[in-house]
Amino acid sequence: MSAPPDSPLRALARAAKDAARAMARAPAAQRAAAIRAIAEGLSARRADVLSANRLDVEAARAAGLSETLTDRLSLTHARVDALQGALLEIAAQPDPVGATTREWSRPNGLRVRRVRLPLGVILMIYEARPNVTLDAAALCLKSGNAAILRGGSEARATNAALFTLVSAGLSAAGLPPEAVVMVPTQDRDAIDELVTLSEEIDLVIPRGGPGLIARVVARSRIPVVRHDQGICHVYIDAAADPRKALDIAVNAKTQRPGVCNAMETLLVDSAVAAAHLPALLAALDARGVELRLCPAALAAAGDAACDASGDASWRARLAPATPADWDAEFLSLTLAVRVVDGVEGAVAHIDAHGSRHTAAIVTEDAAAAERFTREVDASCVLVNASTRFNDGGELGLGAEVGISTTRVHAFGPMGAESLTAEKFVVWGDGQVRG
Amino acid sequence: MSAPPDSPLRALARAAKDAARAMARAPAAQRAAAIRAIAEGLSARRADVLSANRLDVEAARAAGLSETLTDRLSLTHARVDALQGALLEIAAQPDPVGATTREWSRPNGLRVRRVRLPLGVILMIYEARPNVTLDAAALCLKSGNAAILRGGSEARATNAALFTLVSAGLSAAGLPPEAVVMVPTQDRDAIDELVTLSEEIDLVIPRGGPGLIARVVARSRIPVVRHDQGICHVYIDAAADPRKALDIAVNAKTQRPGVCNAMETLLVDSAVAAAHLPALLAALDARGVELRLCPAALAAAGDAACDASGDASWRARLAPATPADWDAEFLSLTLAVRVVDGVEGAVAHIDAHGSRHTAAIVTEDAAAAERFTREVDASCVLVNASTRFNDGGELGLGAEVGISTTRVHAFGPMGAESLTAEKFVVWGDGQVRG
Numbered sequence: 001m002s003a004p005p006d007s008p009l010r011a012l013a014r015a016a017k018d019a020a021r022a023m024a025r026a027p028a029a030q031r032a033a034a035i036r037a038i039a040e041g042l043s044a045r046r047a048d049v050l051s052a053n054r055l056d057v058e059a060a061r062a063a064g065l066s067e068t069l070t071d072r073l074s075l076t077h078a079r080v081d082a083l084q085g086a087l088l089e090i091a092a093q094p095d096p097v098g099a100t101t102r103e104w105s106r107p108n109g110l111r112v113r114r115v116r117l118p119l120g121v122i123l124m125i126y127e128a129r130p131n132v133t134l135d136a137a138a139l140c141l142k143s144g145n146a147a148i149l150r151g152g153s154e155a156r157a158t159n160a161a162l163f164t165l166v167s168a169g170l171s172a173a174g175l176p177p178e179a180v181v182m183v184p185t186q187d188r189d190a191i192d193e194l195v196t197l198s199e200e201i202d203l204v205i206p207r208g209g210p211g212l213i214a215r216v217v218a219r220s221r222i223p224v225v226r227h228d229q230g231i232c233h234v235y236i237d238a239a240a241d242p243r244k245a246l247d248i249a250v251n252a253k254t255q256r257p258g259v260c261n262a263m264e265t266l267l268v269d270s271a272v273a274a275a276h277l278p279a280l281l282a283a284l285d286a287r288g289v290e291l292r293l294c295p296a297a298l299a300a301a302g303d304a305a306c307d308a309s310g311d312a313s314w315r316a317r318l319a320p321a322t323p324a325d326w327d328a329e330f331l332s333l334t335l336a337v338r339v340v341d342g343v344e345g346a347v348a349h350i351d352a353h354g355s356r357h358t359a360a361i362v363t364e365d366a367a368a369a370e371r372f373t374r375e376v377d378a379s380c381v382l383v384n385a386s387t388r389f390n391d392g393g394e395l396g397l398g399a400e401v402g403i404s405t406t407r408v409h410a411f412g413p414m415g416a417e418s419l420t421a422e423k424f425v426v427w428g429d430g431q432v433r434g
Numbered sequence: 435m436s437a438p439p440d441s442p443l444r445a446l447a448r449a450a451k452d453a454a455r456a457m458a459r460a461p462a463a464q465r466a467a468a469i470r471a472i473a474e475g476l477s478a479r480r481a482d483v484l485s486a487n488r489l490d491v492e493a494a495r496a497a498g499l500s501e502t503l504t505d506r507l508s509l510t511h512a513r514v515d516a517l518q519g520a521l522l523e524i525a526a527q528p529d530p531v532g533a534t535t536r537e538w539s540r541p542n543g544l545r546v547r548r549v550r551l552p553l554g555v556i557l558m559i560y561e562a563r564p565n566v567t568l569d570a571a572a573l574c575l576k577s578g579n580a581a582i583l584r585g586g587s588e589a590r591a592t593n594a595a596l597f598t599l600v601s602a603g604l605s606a607a608g609l610p611p612e613a614v615v616m617v618p619t620q621d622r623d624a625i626d627e628l629v630t631l632s633e634e635i636d637l638v639i640p641r642g643g644p645g646l647i648a649r650v651v652a653r654s655r656i657p658v659v660r661h662d663q664g665i666c667h668v669y670i671d672a673a674a675d676p677r678k679a680l681d682i683a684v685n686a687k688t689q690r691p692g693v694c695n696a697m698e699t700l701l702v703d704s705a706v707a708a709a710h711l712p713a714l715l716a717a718l719d720a721r722g723v724e725l726r727l728c729p730a731a732l733a734a735a736g737d738a739a740c741d742a743s744g745d746a747s748w749r750a751r752l753a754p755a756t757p758a759d760w761d762a763e764f765l766s767l768t769l770a771v772r773v774v775d776g777v778e779g780a781v782a783h784i785d786a787h788g789s790r791h792t793a794a795i796v797t798e799d800a801a802a803a804e805r806f807t808r809e810v811d812a813s814c815v816l817v818n819a820s821t822r823f824n825d826g827g828e829l830g831l832g833a834e835v836g837i838s839t840t841r842v843h844a845f846g847p848m849g850a851e852s853l854t855a856e857k858f859v860v861w862g863d864g865q866v867r868g
Binding site: 255383408412427431 | 455458459532538540544546549551553554632636637651652655657658659675677678681682684685686689785803807808809812813814815816817818819820822823824828829830840841842843844845846847855856857858859860861862863864865866867
């Protein structure tokens with residue numbers, strides 16, 4: 001069902017489309033100036049933003065929102081610092097619009113170039129995390145797009161405060177105010193209408209729970225790049241360095257357990273399960289991780305070799321895993337642990353249970369690492385590093401609009417370049433086709 | 435509505451998904467060998483293919499299929515030669531799978547690479563042109579994907595003959611037979627079911643009339659890259675070389691009028707309309723083109739300057755354009771002609787009426803050409819060359835699965851590389867996030 005031509009949402013989208021034309025032609029310096037102005041605004045209005053956020057967090061607590069979502073919602077001074085740093089990093093990046101990515105000649109003398117251009121109008125539908133409001137606005141500005149932002153109701157006050165900064169930044173740089181617009185309603189029907197506006201909107205990016213994503217995919221007439229859940233894996237190979245294995249497993253699980261790039265399942269090669277698991281499990285247990293093990297892992301954990309050095313009460317807290325645990329995104333201090341047979345077993349487990357998000361291998365064997373990086377189905381594959389690095393900022397993109405878990409258009413963290421297309425520009429001197 | 439788990443089409447898609455895993459790991463040489471084997475088969479079985487095609491063409495004529503579609507359907511010796519050349523060119527191209535496209539380091543020592551990988555399973559839904567069967571199969575093989583092909587009923591016999599060659603090529607190279615499968619029914623409901631199989635299929639490419647594309651977009655739960663109609667423009671600038679203008683306009687309109695990169699509207703700068711139009715219109719009329727003009731073009735055509743040199747009876751055949759003509763994909767020897775004010779006027783007309791397919795400018799003014807290539811909304815923008823070059827083969831891609839008219843994922847002709855994604859591969863030595 002398409003929206004009536006005069007609906008308020010269609011008018012909003014049309015205004016964004018007109019602004020997108022102006023954005024595509026706006027000089028790089030002007031778009032970067034808008035991003036810097038937003039960063040300056042964030043610095044000047046930090047107190048307002050934090051107090052708006054406190055309102056949202058208090059309301060979330062009162063409404064009984066989960067600890068994970070409340071953590072995602074909360075802004076702290078450190079998080080505002082990070083946001084500001086991301087804005088300045090994005091502003092300073094090379095501008096993608098108009099860049100020639102490749103160039104070649106044809107036998108008939110035609111010179112062919114691929115040239116980057118903005119996608120047009122991008123609809124971001126997201127939940128909880130208010131940083132997305134600024135990250136997405138900045139990345140859309142950097143890539144010459146217009147953006148329609150639809151944040152979650154739980155972050156309403158924070159998003160409103162941040163959106164004020166975006167509008168002020170656009171105005172300070174002389175860009176059209178409709179280059180970034182916010183959907184003025186929290187009504188879910190608004191999403192249903194927006195995703196049918198294929199004449200006005202070029203790309204929909206839903207970032208949130210499975211319910212939101214399924215709703216968007218089912219209704220959209222516009223291309224969708226999904227930012228799905230992260231069922232992320234760390235695989236401890238036979239040739240793993242035990243110290244790296246421990247550091248990476250602990251970091252991947254506990255550094256911020258409520259986010260999508262945290263580890264949900266630990267895989268251990270059967271050849272070293274008995275050697276590594278006791279120390280790994282004891283360390284995770286000591287940090288409050290609830291452990292759910294396959295039978296082989298339970299057996300390997302029974303090895304008493306490490307008990308000489310301390311308390312072994314963690315053994316009593318181990319629980320058997322259920323089949324559902326292999327497919328769970330816990331987003332909390334719960335971890336599934338499974339023994340597998342080598343790289344092949346790890347790849348097969350991730351094929352069957354992963355969400356194409358993040359996988360890490362710990363190994364000193366370069367051939368095993370190469371095979372894992374080639375064969376495993378994940379947008380980001382890490383060798384001897386924590387899954388927590390699958391993040392636009394950490395990988396050098398400045399920030400991200402999210403992490404795509406489908407291979408079409410973009411795979412993994414999406415920075416400014418992921419919000420562009422490439423056209424063919426062909427120069428001739430009168431060539432015709434024979 | 436999702437398909438029942440045991441439906442025959444889902445079983446077909448699952449088999450393709452299993453084959454896709456094998457294809458992603460198959461060496462480049464093996465996949466190239468399959469493509470060469472298909473080319474050899476085409477050479478050995480050319481007579482069978484042509485006689486199958488004659489059956490389809492006769493049936494099409496008997497059923498009253500349009501001249502345009504019958505032309506698209508027909509194979510000739512020259513077209514088979516071209517197909518064979520395309521297969522060999524694709525086989526010889528560098529393999530995209532596993533290629534590192536970029537590489538950088540982070541301050542913490544992480545080394546980040548972007549590495550190409552196949553998309554997975556690609557569903558091609560196409561009409562008429564049987565060459566798509568081989569082009570799509572070869573490009574999917576080259577990019578390590580599996581393909582599900584669903585050609586149109588009008589090309590049934592030809593597609594069956596060509597598909598035999600594909601199966602034989604896969605078998606000769608030792609690749610799984612399900613790496614390229616053909617949908618065994620012409621039932622339209624099959625399309626409706628296939629586009630819901632988001633667990634098995636990664637990308638849907640519909641290539642055909644607006645009805646087919648609308649049907650797929652409305653029902654698909656899988657990402658779709660549309661290959662829409664081509665409302666293509668040639669703009670004759672004030673600084674155009676008259677000879678190039680004439681050659682390009684005639685070629686773009688008449689060399690093969692039934693295809694998507696043929697010109698449908700000719701735009702002429704008002705500053706030179708009176709100078710150029712009489713010669714242009716006379717030449718097009720002489721090749722049987724039916725001309726529909728805006729009032730300013732009709733006035734400019736009245737200039738008698740060129741009549742000295744010959745017959746001016748073409749003037750009597752000019753007709754006024756109706757508003758619908760600006761939005762028409764004629765696919766025949768009909769052309770709309772409009773006078774516009776400079777590059778700005780041309781860009782505005784194409785913004786309003788183009789289909790993001792192809793636009794050409796004829797000019798000796800580099801600044802005008804630069805502006806046109808930057809601002810015009812088309813997947814391929816040509817300077818002083820015919821629109822007919824917006825074609826994967828002509829631009830050096832070997833062949834194409836089609837020409838994408840949406841900016842998401844790919845824009846313009848899609849070769850093997852457009853059927854890949856890029857994952858992040860990150861090497862560390864124990865890094866964790868602080």
